[in-house]
Amino acid sequence: MKSSFWKAGHTPTLLSSFLYFDLSFMVWVLLGPLAVQMALDLQLSPSQKGLMVATPVLAGALLRIVMGVLVDQIKPKMAGLIGQVIVILSLLLAWLHGIETFQHALLLGLGLGFAGAAFAVALPLASRWYPPEHQGTALGIAGAGNSGTVFAALFAPGLAVAFGWNNVFGLALIPLLIVLVVYMVYAKDAPDAPAPKSLGQYLAILKDKDAWWFMFFYSVTFGGFVGLASSLTIYFNDLYSLGPVVAGYCTAACVFAGSLVRPLGGVIADRIGGVKTLLVMYSAAAVLLAMMSFGQPTYQIALAIIVPVMAVLGMGNGAVFQLVPQRFRKEIGVMTGLVGMAGGIGGFYLAASLGYFKQHYGNYQIGLLIFACLAVMAMVGLMGVKTRWRTTWGSATTAKV
Numbered sequence: 504m505k506s507s508f509w510k511a512g513h514t515p516t517l518l519s520s521f522l523y524f525d526l527s528f529m530v531w532v533l534l535g536p537l538a539v540q541m542a543l544d545l546q547l548s549p550s551q552k553g554l555m556v557a558t559p560v561l562a563g564a565l566l567r568i569v570m571g572v573l574v575d576q577i578k579p580k581m582a583g584l585i586g587q588v589i590v591i592l593s594l595l596l597a598w599l600h601g602i603e604t605f606q607h608a609l610l611l612g613l614g615l616g617f618a619g620a621a622f623a624v625a626l627p628l629a630s631r632w633y634p635p636e637h638q639g640t641a642l643g644i645a646g647a648g649n650s651g652t653v654f655a656a657l658f659a660p661g662l663a664v665a666f667g668w669n670n671v672f673g674l675a676l677i678p679l680l681i682v683l684v685v686y687m688v689y690a691k692d693a694p695d696a697p698a699p700k701s702l703g704q705y706l707a708i709l710k711d712k713d714a715w716w717f718m719f720f721y722s723v724t725f726g727g728f729v730g731l732a733s734s735l736t737i738y739f740n741d742l743y744s745l746g747p748v749v750a751g752y753c754t755a756a757c758v759f760a761g762s763l764v765r766p767l768g769g770v771i772a773d774r775i776g777g778v779k780t781l782l783v784m785y786s787a788a789a790v791l792l793a794m795m796s797f798g799q800p801t802y803q804i805a806l807a808i809i810v811p812v813m814a815v816l817g818m819g820n821g822a823v824f825q826l827v828p829q830r831f832r833k834e835i836g837v838m839t840g841l842v843g844m845a846g847g848i849g850g851f852y853l854a855a856s857l858g859y860f861k862q863h864y865g866n867y868q869i870g871l872l873i874f875a876c877l878a879v880m881a882m883v884g885l886m887g888v889k890t891r892w893r894t895t896w897g898s899a900t901t902a903k904v
Contacts, residue, residue, distance in 0.1 A: 508640055512632035517644055519690035520629040523583055524648025526682045527621035530590060530675050531559055532652045534612060535733040536659040536754065539740045539747040540668045541608065549741075551605055553858015556733040557851045558612030563619015564847020570623040571840020576699050578692045579628035586624060587683050589617045591676060598673035611672075619847060621648075623840040630828055630835055631693035635902045636773070639825030643769025646824060649817065650762035652732045653755050660736070660751035697833050705837050714838065716888055717827055718845035720781065723881045724819030726849015727788065727874060731813060732758045733854045738867065743802040753806060760810045761817030768821025776903040777826035778889045784819035785882035788812060789875045796871035820846075829900045830892075849877075 534541070535556045542552045573582035593614025602608050629645035630638060662671050708714050735757055739750035772780045791812040799805040823842070831838040856870040897904030 508637050511634055511637050512629075512641060513691060513693070515689040516632055516691050516693075517629045517641060519686050520625040520645040521648050522682045523587070523686050523690070524621050524625035524645060525651040525654075526648075526678055527587070527590065527618040527625075528648050528651030529654045530594065530651075530679065531563055531615055531618040531621075532556075532729065532733050533615065533655050533659060533671070533675065534559060534608065536656045536736045536747075536751045537663055537668045537671060538737050539750060540660070540663050541602070542737075544668075545602075545605055545608065547605060549862040550858045552737055553734070553855050553861070555605065555608050555612065556737070557730075557854035557858070558609050559615040559619060560729055560733055560847050560854060561851035562613045562616020563622075564616075564844045564851060566616045566620035567623040567840045567843040567847060569840075570617075570620040571837045571843075572705065574624055574627050574840070575697070575837060578696060579624050579631075580686075580690050580692050583621065583624040583628065583686060583690070584683075586617045586621055587679070587686070590615065591679055591683070593617070594672045594676055594679070598669065598676070601669055602672075620843075622646075622843040622846075626824065626839045626843075627835050628690060628692070630839075631696055635829060635832070635900055638828040638902065639769035639773035639777070639821065640766070641769075642824040642828070643766030643821045646769070646821060647762060647766050649728065649765055649820070650759065652729075652758045653762055656732070656736065656751045656755035656758055660747040664748060697835075704834075708831070708834055708837060708841070713830055713888075713892075714841060716884060717823065717830070717838070717842050719884065720881055721820070721823045721842045722845040722849030723788070723874075723877050724781075724784065724816050724823055725843075725846030726851075726853055727792070727878070728761050728813060728816040728820060729847065729850035730853025730857075730874075731809070731816075732761070733850065734857050735809070738857070739802055739805075741861065742798060742867075743805070745802060753802060756806060757809045757813045761813030761820075763817070764814050765817045765821040768818030769825050770821075771818065772822040772825035773902065777822045778885060778892065778904060780822040780825075781819055781885055782882060784815045784822060785878045785885065787815040788819070789878035789882070791815065792871050792875035792878060796868045796875065798866065798868065825902070826904065829902055829904060830896050 735754040
């Protein structure tokens with residue numbers, strides 16, 4: 504990483520954005536690693552399990568639009584404070600009251616959606632400090648908050664065994680409160696933030712076909728990542744009869760791979776261009792998801808396929824967000840919300856569909872094959888727009904497209 508990068512922006516804000524994003528993602532997918540134990544106590548069907556872990560993903564997706572609007576209206580730092588307080592209150596209520604029914608779990612999922620919406624705040628908060636040639640790296644670092652999903656998978660099932668799964672909601676409040684204090688002290692809004700836009704201007708962005716392309720591309724990379732992150736503990740438990748703790752460790756290994764390489768995806772995209780990077784990622788994801796759909800005989804072989812799946816999806820996430828600020832720099836707040844919403848909808852679809860196909864067909868194959876086909880469609884779509892992108896807005900930026 505070039506030394507000039509660290510002089511180009513505001514490092515305390517970049518690291519505060521990362522921590523806020525990291526802990527938000529940890530609690531956003533918390534129901535996934537706890538799903539095996541919760542489903543046993545609440546007597547949930549496969550479809551209900553799928554819907555329970557998918558609900559925070561959908562809520563987070565829709566709330567990203569709300570947070571994207573708030574970012575432009577009241578600035579990113581204040582929007583992030585509001586989101587963090589709502590998440591903390593939701594977990595506090597769940598811990599003190601207890602989750603006793605499927606409906607209670609869905610209500611908590613809605614509250615945790617605000618944690619998923621952190622994406623629409625943390626990325627503009629960091630992005631606005633950095634020039635075009637460092638966007639991929641800056642957003643890769645801030646976006647590495649995806650790694651919070653690792654902590655959920657690594658620690659939540661074990662803590663649930665030791666203290667009961669309901670008390671995990673209370674324990675999660677400790678790091679959340681620490682990060683809230685760090686965020687309040689060190690995060691700063693960039694001085695040259697764009698002026699707030701009217702609702703009409705937000706809607707006008709949706710008239711631009713490039714906005715829809717970016718939304719689709721991210722629904723595959725991020726949707727695949729978060730959909731699998733939410734579902735893998737159930738997947739390993741169902742297919743290989745692993746206990747919740749071991750299933751959680753396997754999930755953590757997969758999620759860690761996807762989170763660790765997200766910044767690498769941004770760096771590679773800065774070097775060779777986001778389009779070229781994404782074409783490689785989509786083709787690899789399609790092949791690996793198709794292989795995964797056939798169900799491997801042991802969980803060790805399954806890991807050898809799922810870890811690379813998560814890695815290519817993670818790098819794809821970084822590559823998409825190398826391109827978005829080049830095309831929509833002045834609208835980065837609302838575009839982050841729109842693209843992030845699409846990513847969350849992709850994740851909701853994948854997690855919910857895996858539960859549905861498991862209940863009705865007895866396996867996950869159809870759900871995984873459909874998602875592999877979406878990766879192929881993304882690759883074809885990208886090949887269709889790459890020449891236009893490179894000869895229009897791509898030729899006007901200093902960064903590689």
